[in-house]
Amino acid sequence: MSDERVLCLSEEAGIAESLVRLARSLPLGAQGRVEALVLAGAPPGAADRLAGAGADGVTTVSGAESGDPQVVAAAVASVVESLTPTLLLTGSTKRGRELAGRLAGRLDLAVVTGATSITLAADRLTVERETLSGNAIATERVERRPALVAMLPGFDAPRAAPAASVTRAEHPAPVVAALVEVRERRPKPGGEVDVEKAERIVTIGRGLKRKEDLVLIEALARALHAEVGCTRPLAAEAGWLSDDHWIGLTGHRVHPKLYLAVGVSGAVQHLVGMRAAKVVVAVNKDPKAPIFAQSDYALVGDLYQIVPALTKALGG
Amino acid sequence: MAGKLRIGVAVKHGVDVVLTRADKATGLIALAGAPRKTSDFDKNAVEEAVRLRDKHGGVVTAISVGGPNAKEALREAVAIGADEAVLVTHDGWADWDTRAVGRLLAAASRTLGGFDLLVLGEGSTDHFSGILGPRVAGELGVASVAYARKITLENDLLLVEKDLEREVEVVAAHLPAVVSVGQEINTPRLPTFLQNLKASKKEVRVLAPEALGVDAATLRPSVVAERVRVPEVPRKLTTLTGATPEELAQRLREALASEGVLP
Numbered sequence: 362m363s364d365e366r367v368l369c370l371s372e373e374a375g376i377a378e379s380l381v382r383l384a385r386s387l388p389l390g391a392q393g394r395v396e397a398l399v400l401a402g403a404p405p406g407a408a409d410r411l412a413g414a415g416a417d418g419v420t421t422v423s424g425a426e427s428g429d430p431q432v433v434a435a436a437v438a439s440v441v442e443s444l445t446p447t448l449l450l451t452g453s454t455k456r457g458r459e460l461a462g463r464l465a466g467r468l469d470l471a472v473v474t475g476a477t478s479i480t481l482a483a484d485r486l487t488v489e490r491e492t493l494s495g496n497a498i499a500t501e502r503v504e505r506r507p508a509l510v511a512m513l514p515g516f517d518a519p520r521a522a523p524a525a526s527v528t529r530a531e532h533p534a535p536v537v538a539a540l541v542e543v544r545e546r547r548p549k550p551g552g553e554v555d556v557e558k559a560e561r562i563v564t565i566g567r568g569l570k571r572k573e574d575l576v577l578i579e580a581l582a583r584a585l586h587a588e589v590g591c592t593r594p595l596a597a598e599a600g601w602l603s604d605d606h607w608i609g610l611t612g613h614r615v616h617p618k619l620y621l622a623v624g625v626s627g628a629v630q631h632l633v634g635m636r637a638a639k640v641v642v643a644v645n646k647d648p649k650a651p652i653f654a655q656s657d658y659a660l661v662g663d664l665y666q667i668v669p670a671l672t673k674a675l676g677g
Numbered sequence: 678m679a680g681k682l683r684i685g686v687a688v689k690h691g692v693d694v695v696l697t698r699a700d701k702a703t704g705l706i707a708l709a710g711a712p713r714k715t716s717d718f719d720k721n722a723v724e725e726a727v728r729l730r731d732k733h734g735g736v737v738t739a740i741s742v743g744g745p746n747a748k749e750a751l752r753e754a755v756a757i758g759a760d761e762a763v764l765v766t767h768d769g770w771a772d773w774d775t776r777a778v779g780r781l782l783a784a785a786s787r788t789l790g791g792f793d794l795l796v797l798g799e800g801s802t803d804h805f806s807g808i809l810g811p812r813v814a815g816e817l818g819v820a821s822v823a824y825a826r827k828i829t830l831e832n833d834l835l836l837v838e839k840d841l842e843r844e845v846e847v848v849a850a851h852l853p854a855v856v857s858v859g860q861e862i863n864t865p866r867l868p869t870f871l872q873n874l875k876a877s878k879k880e881v882r883v884l885a886p887e888a889l890g891v892d893a894a895t896l897r898p899s900v901v902a903e904r905v906r907v908p909e910v911p912r913k914l915t916t917l918t919g920a921t922p923e924e925l926a927q928r929l930r931e932a933l934a935s936e937g938v939l940p
């Protein structure tokens with residue numbers, strides 16, 4: 362069996378550390394190595410934290426401070442040339458996928474994104490990933506190296522002991538002209554809720570008739586010590602709630618103890634976001650709503666009658 | 678940019694995720710022979726390409742890499758307003774992975790004389806690798822912007838609002854460029870009966886990889902799906918009843934208390 366050299370990189374410091382731990386947990390062979398990259402914009406102390414997470418080598422790239430993924434890809438490609446990794450790991454975030462694509466086009470890599478787990482056995486690399494809009498899990502065999510795997514945030518990353526000795530290196534990025542210039546950067550509104558960490562969520566869908574009626578849902582959420590979630594139409598089309606409430610394929614994936622879906626039909630793209638919930642309750646006036654087939658408790662009826670009653674009954 | 682604007686738009690005839698069902702006994706999904714339709718975001722891509730052409734002039738060429746039925750996706754693109762349709766296909770198309778499709782799109786762009794702007798969906802409804810736009814741009818060595826939710830063009834300067842998880846970036850790039858668009862960028866028009874009829878008669882240019890200078894033997898898959906299964910999440914499927922909303926609420930309170938999920 363040949364030894365694996367894994368290169369981990371992510372624009373998100375927390376994901377980069379988890380990638381190092383994940384790489385460490387794989388059978389890499391006696392001479393196998395876990396390398397980590399520190400890119401421009403990383404928080405101070407990032408190199409130490411990657412070493413602490415179990416990397417054998419940490420390379421700090423100087424330069425390549427650019428919002429153009431092409432410039433970052435050029436820097437990573439030059440590191441790839443010197444470290445010759447067999448496997449690159451990154452996060453399946455928007456920036457992660459954009460960089461993965463640029464790198465793959467440049468280096469003709471095999472790529473798997475949206476990965477939930479990785480298996481390495483006797484040189485065989487297999488990856489599980491979400492597919493069919495998140496409705497299914499595909500097991501994919503990688504037939505070409507080097508390969509790049511982008512892990513969906515939230516993947517398992519067991520803690521590992523730091524390596525006995527850690528090689529530290531500086532790598533000056535090649536100077537390339539940016540093709541894309543960032544003119545403005547503005548944070549999205551919201552940011553006050555983190556549904557991904559919530560223990561209880563009350564999600565509202567298009568069953569809500571008017572924005573003013575959100576107070577009903579907010580009152581129920583308060584009674585349950587829950588966060589408010591929503592389906593895509595309420596955030597993306599109506600704009601009644603900010604994007605940080607949006608749950609599903611193109612929104613957030615959540616794993617609460619309790620998920621209460623109110624006036625939500627249960628479209629496949631929504632179900633993928635709530636699949637990991639422990640207990641699912643649905644309130645819907647349509648007894649045939651698909652959400653009921655994915656629920657532990659079904660309450661058939663008008664939300665305008667049921668929600669106030671729930672708020673009273675559950676409010677202590 | 679010399680002369681009129683040449684816009685390419687990539688469309689995928691992908692697996693229909695709503696109609697596809699798993700085998701009841703095994704939970705496995707067979708992708709071969711599964712029902713297909715035009716990938717959702719690709720319609721946003723076509724709509725955006727057509728709007729840009731209507732505003733700035735030029736030609737929109739829709740390209741699909743896939744099997745013979747992908748002509749249906751191309752005809753839908755023409756019905757929305759694309760001027761030309763090109764299908765890149767081969768007997769072994771079913772084995773083509775993202776790498777192969779990326780290489781063929783890059784080769785098609787070169788062979789068809791180069792596009793000033795190539796528009797793609799951010800990801801496909803079925804596979805959603807979400808990397809194809811940047812991958813093609815990386816191979817062509819041109820500018821790329823992903824996650825576009827607004828595109829404006831001023832001569833050969835492209836301004837794009839890029840929709841990231843926690844922020845929006847406004848970025849500028851000169852043509853040629855590859856842009857991938859999200860669902861929020863527009864609402865694709867529903868073609869009229871007449872537009873559909875006209876599109877159904879549109880001739881689709883069919884090209885083999887060799888015609889694009891790509892040896893099909895080099896397109897062997899770099900990633901192979903061994904199996905696709907629907908994860909089984911057991912749910913209790915209990916319908917609660919009560920004579921009044923208050924009684925119903927009480928039943929739920931009892932159920933949630935015994936589950937231990939109340940605060």
Ligand SMILES: Cc1cc2nc3c(=O)[nH]c(=O)nc-3n(C[C@H](O)[C@H](O)[C@H](O)COP(=O)(O)OP(=O)(O)OC[C@H]3O[C@@H](n4cnc5c(N)ncnc54)[C@H](O)[C@@H]3O)c2cc1C
Binds near residue numbers: 624644
């Ligand atoms: C590529 C793609 C990505 C997508 N990503 C997402 C995503 O991330 N998240 C997401 O949520 N969606 C997503 N969608 C959209 C998804 O397909 C559905 O359109 C959406 O989830 C439907 O939202 P809804 O359930 O609120 O609305 P609807 O489907 O309109 O359902 C409303 C429900 O409310 C019920 N109702 C109405 N009035 C009442 C009442 N008075 N009392 C009780 N019940 C009532 C109705 O019976 C109905 O079941 C995506 C779609 C696509 C194509």
